Amino acid sequence: MIDHSQAIHRGLKRAGIDFAASVPCVNLGLLLDLISHDPEMLHIPVTREEEGVGVCAGAWMGGCRPALLMQNSGLGNSINALASLDLLYGIPLLMIVSHRGSDGEPIIGQVPMGKLTSELLKTMEIPSYSPSISTAEESVVKAWNQAESQRKPAALLFDLGFWGSR
Amino acid sequence: MKRIEAITIAAEIAQAQGALLISNIGFPSRELYAIKDRSENFYMLGSMGLASSIGLGLSLAQKKRKVIVLDGDGSVLMNLGTLATIANYAPDNYLLIILDNCCYGSTGLQPTCTSDKTDLAGMARAAGTENVLKVNDPQGLKQALSEKATVILARVDPGNADVPIINLTPDQIIERFRRIFVPLEELS
Numbered sequence: 001m002i003d004h005s006q007a008i009h010r011g012l013k014r015a016g017i018d019f020a021a022s023v024p025c026v027n028l029g030l031l032l033d034l035i036s037h038d039p040e041m042l043h044i045p046v047t048r049e050e051e052g053v054g055v056c057a058g059a060w061m062g063g064c065r066p067a068l069l070m071q072n073s074g075l076g077n078s079i080n081a082l083a084s085l086d087l088l089y090g091i092p093l094l095m096i097v098s099h100r101g102s103d104g105e106p107i108i109g110q111v112p113m114g115k116l117t118s119e120l121l122k123t124m125e126i127p128s129y130s131p132s133i134s135t136a137e138e139s140v141v142k143a144w145n146q147a148e149s150q151r152k153p154a155a156l157l158f159d160l161g162f163w164g165s166r
Numbered sequence: 167m168k169r170i171e172a173i174t175i176a177a178e179i180a181q182a183q184g185a186l187l188i189s190n191i192g193f194p195s196r197e198l199y200a201i202k203d204r205s206e207n208f209y210m211l212g213s214m215g216l217a218s219s220i221g222l223g224l225s226l227a228q229k230k231r232k233v234i235v236l237d238g239d240g241s242v243l244m245n246l247g248t249l250a251t252i253a254n255y256a257p258d259n260y261l262l263i264i265l266d267n268c269c270y271g272s273t274g275l276q277p278t279c280t281s282d283k284t285d286l287a288g289m290a291r292a293a294g295t296e297n298v299l300k301v302n303d304p305q306g307l308k309q310a311l312s313e314k315a316t317v318i319l320a321r322v323d324p325g326n327a328d329v330p331i332i333n334l335t336p337d338q339i340i341e342r343f344r345r346i347f348v349p350l351e352e353l354s
Binding site for chain 1: 208210212221227347
């Protein structure tokens with residue numbers, strides 16, 4: 001999984017992401033370590049994903065390039081903030097999402113939000129991508145560029161297949 | 167103390183210090199807009215509960231600027247985790263003023279839990295913030311604003327001033343705010 005985390009981290013670096021808020025997922029553990037030890041990124045662990053949307057919005061207003069790392073369960077906690085803060089004002093945000101609840105999910109509680117995640121993003125007109133390990137780095141850069149140019153959030157969904165792939 | 171009196175005091179201090187002001191959804195933003203509109207004011211029109219979080223991110227990105235958040239009791243109760251995050255990560259340039267009128271003032275004065283047993287100043291302290299001040303009148307607020315504080319809880323009377331709606335679009339609010347520190351040519 002270190003290769004997967006490093007690929008995403010390289011993408012964040014190339015995109016110029018310098019600010020990250022997070023609520024952890026077991027699949028994001030190594031990536032969170034990389035970010036925490038990166039002197040060019042300020043990492044603020046938050047208590048809830050919606051709070052992270054607010055913190056990232058403020059960081060962008062102050063000139064940073066923010067990313068929010070979270071599990072897709074947190075998307076449900078963030079809908080109002082994504083809509084009435086980021087989409088309302090045109091605030092870009094890179095969402096790095098561990099997409100649980102797909103095929104092979106051992107935790108049944110992850111399944112309902114797992115099924116809803118892509119459709120919720122689509123309904124909100126937030127672009128989302130599910131890259132493979134070979135395209136992850138490039139996809140991170142492209143997603144941030146899209147978020148910045150279109151002035152809205154963009155999401156990368158990394159499902160169980162991504163983390164288990166070689 | 168009326169809320170608009172407290173906001174007036176905070177707005178004067180903010181202007182004198184060149185501070186950035188993040189103001190809460192509903193009447194508090196309208197009152198601030200009526201008192202003193204500035205490019206440095208961010209009027210939060212949606213996302214109830216997130217004023218303190220927006221201000222935190224901003225204060226971390228702009229450590230040389232004072233950032234003052236005007237929040238409410240109902241909004242802080244909606245995002246209580248913010249008190250823990252502030253206690254652990256807020257830089258010295260961050261100040262959260264909770265204007266506690268013990269009710270949801272913009273929706274018809276329905277009481278919040280601070281009208282009875284809940285003390286948000288105590289909760290901020292228990293979350294780990296050391297510099298929490300509690301004030302009840304204009305003099306106390308002015309004094310608190312001259313001291314080292316991360317959170318100020320200001321008790322204010324319920325009720326809204328008779329002020330107009332904010333005559334700015336979300337785009338206008340954020341573009342003029344961003345222009346304070348991001349050069350025009352870099353703005354997308």
